[in-house]
Amino acid sequence: MKGKELLRSRSVLPIGTVMKLTNLTARQIRYYEEQELVLPDRSEGNRRLYSLNDIDRLLEVKDYLDDGINMAGIKEIYRQRRQKQASKRHEENKPLTDSDLRRILHDEFMNLGGLDTPDQQSFRTHNPLM
Amino acid sequence: MKGKELLRSRSVLPIGTVMKLTNLTARQIRYYEEQELVLPDRSEGNRRLYSLNDIDRLLEVKDYLDDGINMAGIKEIYRQRRQKQASKRHEENKPLTDSDLRRILHDEFMNLGGLDTPDQQSFRTHNPLM
DNA sequence: TAGCCATGTTAGAAAACATAACATGAAACT
DNA sequence: AGTTTCATGTTATGTTTTCTAACATGGCTA
Numbered sequence: 001m002k003g004k005e006l007l008r009s010r011s012v013l014p015i016g017t018v019m020k021l022t023n024l025t026a027r028q029i030r031y032y033e034e035q036e037l038v039l040p041d042r043s044e045g046n047r048r049l050y051s052l053n054d055i056d057r058l059l060e061v062k063d064y065l066d067d068g069i070n071m072a073g074i075k076e077i078y079r080q081r082r083q084k085q086a087s088k089r090h091e092e093n094k095p096l097t098d099s100d101l102r103r104i105l106h107d108e109f110m111n112l113g114g115l116d117t118p119d120q121q122s123f124r125t126h127n128p129l130m
Numbered sequence: 131m132k133g134k135e136l137l138r139s140r141s142v143l144p145i146g147t148v149m150k151l152t153n154l155t156a157r158q159i160r161y162y163e164e165q166e167l168v169l170p171d172r173s174e175g176n177r178r179l180y181s182l183n184d185i186d187r188l189l190e191v192k193d194y195l196d197d198g199i200n201m202a203g204i205k206e207i208y209r210q211r212r213q214k215q216a217s218k219r220h221e222e223n224k225p226l227t228d229s230d231l232r233r234i235l236h237d238e239f240m241n242l243g244g245l246d247t248p249d250q251q252s253f254r255t256h257n258p259l260m
Numbered sequence: 261t262a263g264c265c266a267t268g269t270t271a272g273a274a275a276a277c278a279t280a281a282c283a284t285g286a287a288a289c290t
Numbered sequence: 291a292g293t294t295t296c297a298t299g300t301t302a303t304g305t306t307t308t309c310t311a312a313c314a315t316g317g318c319t320a
Contacts, residue, residue: 007182012151014307016173016276017142026277027298043146045306047277052137070296144276146307156308157267175275177308200265262320269314276307283300290293 011041011049018050022058029058035071037061037078141171141179148180152188159188165201167191167208 015026022029032038033048038057040048050058064074145156152159162168163178168187170178180188194204 012143012147014144014147014276015278017144017179021142025298027300030278031297043306045277047306049147065297144308155267157269160309161266173275175308177275195266263318264320265316265318267315270312272310274307274309276305278305279303281301284298286296288293288295290291 008052011051011054013050013052013055015048015050018055018058021055022062024058024062028062032058032061035075037071037074138182141181141184143180143182143185145178145180148185148188151185152192154188154192158192162188162191165205167201167204 013021015029018024018029019026029038030048033040038050038054038061040050040054043049061074064077069077143151145159148154148159149156159168160178163170168180168184168191170180170184173179191204194207199207
């Protein structure tokens, strides 16, 4: 299950593709980034490059907005989710492997930990790629 | 195993990304297309859009070239592979389901049938995304 | 030696994307 | 009611990426 993660987290999609895949406008996508809800990579020439995980995130943000939750609320949701995962790791006192560490560095922001939460299942439901 | 196919065959990658992923130059990628070994989609604005399957194909073409096989040879290889798959379907007289038909329409060119051939496993070996 | 093959390089045009600023309708607040 | 704020639309201007087409070239091969 390592290759799939690589695939999902590899930043390869330009914003135009993301627009089609998510049905969001460039304005929306950039605004969510401004709000630090998605942090795409950049090409050498400064073009945004998105991963499949980014797309999941964008779709989830949009879902929350459609549910009437505002940016502040969404940010809080992600804050808590990160928090929960951190403490979960602590409780279980899991010894962290090297690759765990690498994942955490990346996930700390992405907030897509190893355990498949119900929320993430709902991502998939909305993901046009799956 | 349906979603994965969709993901693999979805044309979403611009040539710049493909260059990085395959280590091929734009010239090479376009030349292989000229030789009809990869047939990327096009955006409305005529930009090439590649799928993961396309990337597999590009890498395989390159491997063959590195092995000293020339374009004519590579084309012949794919011709025969298509042929074999077609006749295999015929021999087994498999009744084709609707989704089979859809796949075939797409695969007839892509030459990535339902059965995981040894060759395709070798694709994966070389695929930087997996 | 002459030609072909796979690829490099260059030029010019068009598409896609970036940032920034201003505009706006719907909510929320005072 | 009037005023802010929020999420998004729109427009302008500049840069990056990609496109096609043409010419160049080193290594094989007839």
